[in-house]
Amino acid sequence: MSENRKGATPRREFLKTSGKIAAGVTLLGTSARGVHAAESGLLQVALVGCGGRGTGAAAQALSVTSAPTKLVAMADVFEQKLAVRHKTLSKQFENTDKFDVPADRQFVGFDGYRKAMDCLKPGDIVILATPPAFRWVHFTYAIQKGLNVFMEKPVTVDGPTTRRMIELAKKADEKNLKVGVGLMVRHCKGRQQLKERIDGGEIGDIIAMRGYRMAQRSATCGPPPEGMTEVMHQIAKFHSFLWASGGLYSDYFIHQIDELSWMKGAWPVKAHALGGRHYREDASGNKFLDQNLDTYAVEYTYPDGTKLFYNGRAMSGCHNEFASYVHGTKGTAIVSTSAHHPGKVRTFKDQTLEPGSQIWAFPQPEPNPYQLEWNDLVDAIINDKKYNEVERGATASLVTSMGRMAAHTGNIVTYDQILASEHEFAPDVDKMTEDGPAPVEIKDGVYPVPMPGILKTEY
Secondary structure, three states: OOOOOOOOHHHHHHHHOOHHHHHHOHHHOOOOOOOOOOOOOOEEEEEEOOOHHHHHHHHHHOOOOOOOEEEEEEEEOOHHHHHHHHHHHHHHOOOOOOEOOOHHHEEEOOOHHHHHHOOOOOOOEEEEOOOHHHHHHHHHHHHHOOOEEEEOOOOOOOHHHHHHHHHHHHHHHHOOOOEEEOOHHHHOHHHHHHHHHHHOOOOOOEEEEEEEEEEOOOOOOOOOOOOOOHHHHHHHOHHHOHHHHOHHHHHHHHHHHHHHHHHHOOOOOEEEEEEEOOOOEOOOOOEOOOOOOOEEEEEEEOOOOOEEEEEEEEOOOOOOEEEEEEEEOOOEEEEEOOOOOOOOOEEEOOOOOOHHHEEEEOOOOOOOHHHHHHHHHHHHHHOOOOOEOHHHHHHHHHHHHHHHHHHHHOOOEEHHHHHHOOOOOOOOHHHOOOOOOOOOOOEOOEOOOOOOOOOOOOO
8 A cells, every 4th residue: 555545546446356355254155134022022142251341341231221131141261251241230220121141141261252152043133342353253153143243343453364354345245244343533523523523624734733642550470370271361361462452552553543543533543653661570480471562652653644653561569641633724622632532622723732722612511422333223123224334344444453463573564564464363263162272382481572673474
């Protein structure tokens, strides 16, 4: 993809000729058919992946008011995690008809996703909230079952899985399935109005953007605890491993990279980055063996040459900041203030960001975008509207990985390069077992880490 590229033709041409990926999804069938809310109106929900975000998504699914919803099945590879989240949701929705997950619809193991989805009817909804390495596997089965889908971000971690997910998105369209992706900021009313104001010229032409996510140390891990296999350890600590999640870079930073690209109205075409690992143990002597860098500084370039400067840090005791800014020829916009919600979006007539130069601010309190994305998905289901966020979510995941790869290899990485890359972190993830080989191995007490300038690919 050249820097002058305006449309999506190169990507579409590439995917059209990608016989390998197309062949991999032919088992899904190609016959289009209407799949939406059952005649009774009840939308049954299954949760696959019982972490904190999956549990939150399930609660939001059950809080939709436009159609009756009920959670009927749960699945995870960790029995204890499922039990804890089952208790949380049953208590939250006790004395309602929203929660009905008896023991025989609680599934533990790598095949649990199938069993949970088998509890649903075509037109029901499955929540895919496992580590993203498994997303294409679970999405494939959901399409086979004729299920509407909500999947958490990121949806891919490398080029091959991105191409695969985009092909799967086409199969979902052919079956008229509705698919939401957990980039909920796109559903935020304040950011939607901000986007309209930027497009309308309120701050002039965009000349640069900045994003920051700087917080305490996170996404770290040590060796597997006694009694836990290497595979299960890496899944449990998925933020620590590139194959499972893309690391903290992909999982944490994707939102702001996505929201700023949305404001720009384009995707970046290349990334130039640096990063470093600093302190690898805490005050108690606990060693951090994860694959993440501690600091990231990435310069993204858009087709017209505009830059996004993104800075991420996971180091305790440092300045914390969570914010996104758009700079224009006539003023500035704040896209995120201190978190995803509330955004507290504002525009200013200059670059100072001082209260006296403020033009507009979205009224507070704001509707919660985590709930709004579910309202929009269910509205599309019950009213049979075209709704599929997968290609956009896969592209957001890819450009995020592009910045991560640039930092980890020490090279400029282009969109075309990472999209066409054959490097796949976990090509056999669909065959993974609890006691089978792990995608990365611990050697001499450490996991492999990025080596910019030495290794041209990531582990």
